[in-house]
Amino acid sequence: MSSIWLSVVSHFDVFMRKTIAGAPLWVWIAFHIGVFIALGIDLFSSKRRGRELSMRAALHRTAIWVLVSLGFNALVWRIKGPHHALDFLTGYLVEYSLSMDNIFVFVLIFAHFHVPPLAQRRVLVWGIVGALVMRGTMIWCGIALVQRFHFVLYLFGLFLLLTAARMLFKKHAARDLTEGWLLRTCRRVLPMTREYHAENFHVRVDGRWMFTPLALTMIVIETTDLIFAVDSIPAVLAITRDQFVAYTSNICAILGLRSLYFLLAGLMDRFIYLRTGLALVLGFVGTKMIIADYLPVPRVLALAVIALILGITIALSMFKTQNRVAAEGQK
Numbered sequence: 001m002s003s004i005w006l007s008v009v010s011h012f013d014v015f016m017r018k019t020i021a022g023a024p025l026w027v028w029i030a031f032h033i034g035v036f037i038a039l040g041i042d043l044f045s046s047k048r049r050g051r052e053l054s055m056r057a058a059l060h061r062t063a064i065w066v067l068v069s070l071g072f073n074a075l076v077w078r079i080k081g082p083h084h085a086l087d088f089l090t091g092y093l094v095e096y097s098l099s100m101d102n103i104f105v106f107v108l109i110f111a112h113f114h115v116p117p118l119a120q121r122r123v124l125v126w127g128i129v130g131a132l133v134m135r136g137t138m139i140w141c142g143i144a145l146v147q148r149f150h151f152v153l154y155l156f157g158l159f160l161l162l163t164a165a166r167m168l169f170k171k172h173a174a175r176d177l178t179e180g181w182l183l184r185t186c187r188r189v190l191p192m193t194r195e196y197h198a199e200n201f202h203v204r205v206d207g208r209w210m211f212t213p214l215a216l217t218m219i220v221i222e223t224t225d226l227i228f229a230v231d232s233i234p235a236v237l238a239i240t241r242d243q244f245v246a247y248t249s250n251i252c253a254i255l256g257l258r259s260l261y262f263l264l265a266g267l268m269d270r271f272i273y274l275r276t277g278l279a280l281v282l283g284f285v286g287t288k289m290i291i292a293d294y295l296p297v298p299r300v301l302a303l304a305v306i307a308l309i310l311g312i313t314i315a316l317s318m319f320k321t322q323n324r325v326a327a328e329g330q331k
Contacts, residue, residue, distance in 0.1 A: 023244040027079060031072075031248060035132070038068070038255065039125060058262035065256030072252060076245065086299040087240035090306060091249035094239065094281060097310050098232050099257050100271070101167075101278050103264050105224055113217045115196075122199045123214065124258040127221045134226055135250045138233045143243050153289055156234035160286030163231050167279035186219055235282060238289035239302070270321045277313025281306050 042061075069092055077085035110120055145152045191210040197203045201215040236246045264271075284305055288297045 023079065027075075028244070035251065035255065039128065042125065042258065055263060058259045061259035062256055062263050065252075065259060069252040069256070072248065076248070080242075080245070083299060084240070084242060084245050086303060087242065088245050088249045090299065090303045091236045091239045091246060092253050093303070093306055093310070094235050094285065095232055095250050095253035096256070097278060097281065097306075098228065098235070099253055099260060100264065100274060102225075102228050102257070103261050104268055104275075105228075106221065106261060107265055107268055109217060109220050109224070113213055113220075115214065115217055119196060119199045119214050120261075121258065123218050123221055124261060126218060127225055128254055128257060130222045131225050131229070131254050132251060134229055135233070135254070136247055138229050139236070139243060139246050139250065142233050142237050143241055143246070146237065146241055153237075153292070156237060157286045157289035160231075160234050160238065160282045160289065164279040164283035164286060167275050167282065183216060183220060186216060190215075192216070231282070234289075235285050238285040271314065271317045272320060273313040273317045277309050280309050280313075284309070 073085055073088050073092070076088045106124075109115075110123075115123065142156075146156075191208065192215075193203065193205060193210050193212050195212075196214055197212050199214070200212055201218060202209055202211050204210075232250070236250055240246050240249075285302075288302060291297075
């Protein structure tokens with residue numbers, strides 16, 4: 001009996017030590033267990049509060065998510081070394097800054113559908129769960145393409161440059177995001193209620209299951225997140241092509257999106273230069289991807305440039321709008 005037990009333990013140890021996509025299997029398992037536990041705690045605590053997340057509480061939770069991500073970055077340093085840790089931190093910073101731009105769109109979507117504040121938290125949580133699947137799939141496909149067809153790197157780099165140009169010269173359009181063919185099809189095909197029913201996506205009305213406007217909001221959020229992923233995945237692949245680092249840095253940034261939304265939703269009008277900064281960041285990483293074979297950019301320099309661009313644009317935004325905020329406070 002003891003020999004059978006030792007054999008089982010030995011095989012289990014070999015299985016857990018197996019390396020998949022650049023990291024031990026146990027690390028992948030532990031990471032996803034931690035993600036779902038954190039999401040569960042976040043959702044349960046929010047539901048238990050029974051009220052909208054205050055800015056102070058959102059600030060505390062945002063700080064906790066950032067500290068957890070930095071702690072995981074230290075684990076990446078321990079497991080994979082300093083180069084991969086720098087790549088993780090750079091990828092996390094780029095994706096986290098892009099998440100701030102996503103919040104602009106989420107504010108427009110929630111305003112368009114008149115989503116109650118308490119219902120917004122549930123949409124954001126399930127949006128994060130959907131992002132886990134979409135980002136993982138797209139990163140895996142992107143890395144597989146790059147490994148098989150090297151020229152795809154140049155296409156990704158060109159795409160990032162075009163995205164940067166679009167961000168510089170085009171504003172978000174709420175109507176384009178909320179009145180597309182997909183939404184019109186859903187309204188025509190799905191049985192819908194006219195009013196919200198707390199935080200429910202569907203309810204039973206006169207013995208018939210019907211979807212609520214919150215379900216439509218969820219569809220739009222997931223669709224826009226897919227669009228955002230098309231921009232952000234090439235950006236992280238410009239930094240690293242290690243699947244584990246690319247995926248975990250993306251997910252760690254997305255996990256803090258819900259608390260970041262409630263922290264920044266009321267301050268969006270102050271980040272007047274944020275899209276300019278993000279466009280410069282995407283332009284930089286796109287150029288970095290294109291010239292990598294001929295003039296590689298050191299990891300530390302890339303991180304410094306990205307942090308400097310974001311820091312300057314956010315600081316300028318705060319400085320430029322402080323007089324307006326002071327004037328509104330005096331009214």
